[in-house]
Amino acid sequence: MSTAVIFNIQRFCIHDGDGIRTTVFLKGCPLRCIWCHNPESQKMSRELMFYSSRCTKCGRCEEICSNRRISDQKLDIARENCTLCGKCIEACLNGANEMCGREISAQEAYAEVKKDSIFYETSGGGMTVSGGEPAMQSDFTLELLELAAKDGMSRAIETCGYGERSFYERANELGTTFLFDLKAADSEKHKRLTGVGNEKIISNLEYLAENNADIVIRLPMIPDINDSDYDIEKMSEIIKRLSGKIKYAEIMPYHNLGISKEEGLGRTPLVNQPNVPKETVEKWIEKFAEFCVCVKQSK
Amino acid sequence: MGLEDGEVSLLKCLELAMFDGVCALTGNQVGEKTGDAREFDTYEKLIHAYHRQVEYITRQAVSMANKSQQIYSKYAPNPLRSCLIAGCIEKGRDYKSGGPIYGHGQILTEGIADTADSLAAIKHFVFEEKSISMSELLSALSSDFENSPEIYSKLSKYKKFGNDDSYVDKIAGEILEHFFRYLNTLTTFRGGKYSGGCSTFERAPGYGRAVGAMPNGHRRGNPLLADSIGATPGRDIKGPTAALKSVMNYNQRLATSGLVFNIKFEKSLFSSEKGKSSFINLAKTYFNGGGQQMSVNVLSRDELAAAKKNPEKYKNLIVRVGGYSDYFVNLSPDLQDSIIMRTGFEL
Ligand code: SF4
Ligand code: SF4
Numbered sequence: 307m308s309t310a311v312i313f314n315i316q317r318f319c320i321h322d323g324d325g326i327r328t329t330v331f332l333k334g335c336p337l338r339c340i341w342c343h344n345p346e347s348q349k350m351s352r353e354l355m356f357y358s359s360r361c362t363k364c365g366r367c368e369e370i371c372s373n374r375r376i377s378d379q380k381l382d383i384a385r386e387n388c389t390l391c392g393k394c395i396e397a398c399l400n401g402a403n404e405m406c407g408r409e410i411s412a413q414e415a416y417a418e419v420k421k422d423s424i425f426y427e428t429s430g431g432g433m434t435v436s437g438g439e440p441a442m443q444s445d446f447t448l449e450l451l452e453l454a455a456k457d458g459m460s461r462a463i464e465t466c467g468y469g470e471r472s473f474y475e476r477a478n479e480l481g482t483t484f485l486f487d488l489k490a491a492d493s494e495k496h497k498r499l500t501g502v503g504n505e506k507i508i509s510n511l512e513y514l515a516e517n518n519a520d521i522v523i524r525l526p527m528i529p530d531i532n533d534s535d536y537d538i539e540k541m542s543e544i545i546k547r548l549s550g551k552i553k554y555a556e557i558m559p560y561h562n563l564g565i566s567k568e569e570g571l572g573r574t575p576l577v578n579q580p581n582v583p584k585e586t587v588e589k590w591i592e593k594f595a596e597f598c599v600c601v602k603q604s605k
Numbered sequence: 606m607g608l609e610d611g612e613v614s615l616l617k618c619l620e621l622a623m624f625d626g627v628c629a630l631t632g633n634q635v636g637e638k639t640g641d642a643r644e645f646d647t648y649e650k651l652i653h654a655y656h657r658q659v660e661y662i663t664r665q666a667v668s669m670a671n672k673s674q675q676i677y678s679k680y681a682p683n684p685l686r687s688c689l690i691a692g693c694i695e696k697g698r699d700y701k702s703g704g705p706i707y708g709h710g711q712i713l714t715e716g717i718a719d720t721a722d723s724l725a726a727i728k729h730f731v732f733e734e735k736s737i738s739m740s741e742l743l744s745a746l747s748s749d750f751e752n753s754p755e756i757y758s759k760l761s762k763y764k765k766f767g768n769d770d771s772y773v774d775k776i777a778g779e780i781l782e783h784f785f786r787y788l789n790t791l792t793t794f795r796g797g798k799y800s801g802g803c804s805t806f807e808r809a810p811g812y813g814r815a816v817g818a819m820p821n822g823h824r825r826g827n828p829l830l831a832d833s834i835g836a837t838p839g840r841d842i843k844g845p846t847a848a849l850k851s852v853m854n855y856n857q858r859l860a861t862s863g864l865v866f867n868i869k870f871e872k873s874l875f876s877s878e879k880g881k882s883s884f885i886n887l888a889k890t891y892f893n894g895g896g897q898q899m900s901v902n903v904l905s906r907d908e909l910a911a912a913k914k915n916p917e918k919y920k921n922l923i924v925r926v927g928g929y930s931d932y933f934v935n936l937s938p939d940l941q942d943s944i945i946m947r948t949g950f951e952l
Contacts, residue, residue, distance in 0.1 A: 318844040320883040359938055399758045421769055422846045429886035566937035
């Protein structure tokens, strides 16, 4: 029986694989993408989220915790001293504080996933394990995949590719769909954008492709960061090399929904751009086509 | 033939059960004397008092309905409509006087989810966890929570109907079943049976205003009450599949007058093929699972603006941007604005 720290189990996910799905979001990721839209998924430990827009500065939490101070109509939290005791969550009448992350067993998480079985049956959906990085809490992820495989439930993982080979091997044996991220083709650049080089990632991807895995390549594209002609050309080369062995490749255009969460965690976002207009995505798709690669826009 | 003969607020009945039949707003004895709730030492005793109040109030509603229907049939017959209803011509009788083949009457119900949420909170805090005593609860309710913000906070954060949580959903199923089964024992002046339904439409706010503070966190006179058989607005926060499963848990066959289920989506759901097919699959699953009816609303820009202003009412609203979703109320005001503004921006 394995456990993991998760930050959400979201039902009615329709963008992470076929049909209507439930996605289990794990906490903890080996990468630090500068545009990360799920900043609460990076650290594996629990974190306190504070939504300033809900705070009325009533002072109730200040009374019970010395790490919280209201001055100039603003609430400051001395996060370095916060013990994550959760008392402020209880004290606040406006729901301005939330704990992000809880430990859960694979069995419990799976029970939650199974609640929507009737919808998976109608729609051909199932379970997706995402993050964070599912490979980082691999025992838990594999147990979930095993449980789903036993029930014949469709199963998928979203991965950055930076896990151990044995993890991908086992997940593939279990008949998993891999939604596999490709963030930059050039390793140096990959390192600048995410904190790690991409050799291990490409090698895992090639391994899966050689072993008949069900693969969808996902391309998170961020204007002026990884969308130059050169970037697209290099990514196209990788995709072309794998042609026939992957289902398709799709673009995940940058969006800024992560910004408010980043602020909720008391951090400053590294990338803060407007959402990508449709025209830009179309331009990217054309560019890929110039290199004889067909990519879709994510559903 | 169903006529809209009357309506019973289950939430008001629960209030009466908690205050020995006394209305919390006027102080008048309007229900039966079912005993001082502080003396109830089990949840079952509370439920028993609640059932008695529901039955008493339902009998009142039925007796008023029977009187008014008699007056209608005498002074406001409707010959044209009667011609179109099977049985009337054969019997030579107006549809209001018992002409149709089926002569049942209908009494609608209000506040199912609010009542289930309230009962669940009492069951949990007062009888199981015992962290709030009945007398503390009653005094918190009487003061509209003014002097007990902690109790208010606990109660309003507790489990709510509409999230596929069996603890609450089971109670909702039981209270609806009790109401309909009881109604079925009563007869109209035309000789038919009474049956029930739930379609609150624009009437819910009136019933919301007519109750005092309640254990689901309802504030005195707050117009916000459950939308037909669905959750109290904004309290179903686990997405559409969970909301649907909660209402699929009702024994919908008992409600011969129909159960209305309203569900709202943001327009981005319908902008992709995947979104559209997912919507179709939601509906299919609901009807296969015994659902009777589903009214679908697509949120307009004005409603999104309203959601920004009243986040409490729209906690369940999910918006999507390029393959990612989040609750609208969790977003920063700027981001909310940009979503409100996004027109012609296919998502
Ligand atoms: S979690 Fe505890 S220590 Fe941290 S801010 Fe809240 S009350 Fe203070
Ligand atoms: S209790 Fe809540 S609303 Fe009051 S100051 Fe603290 S965070 Fe803000």
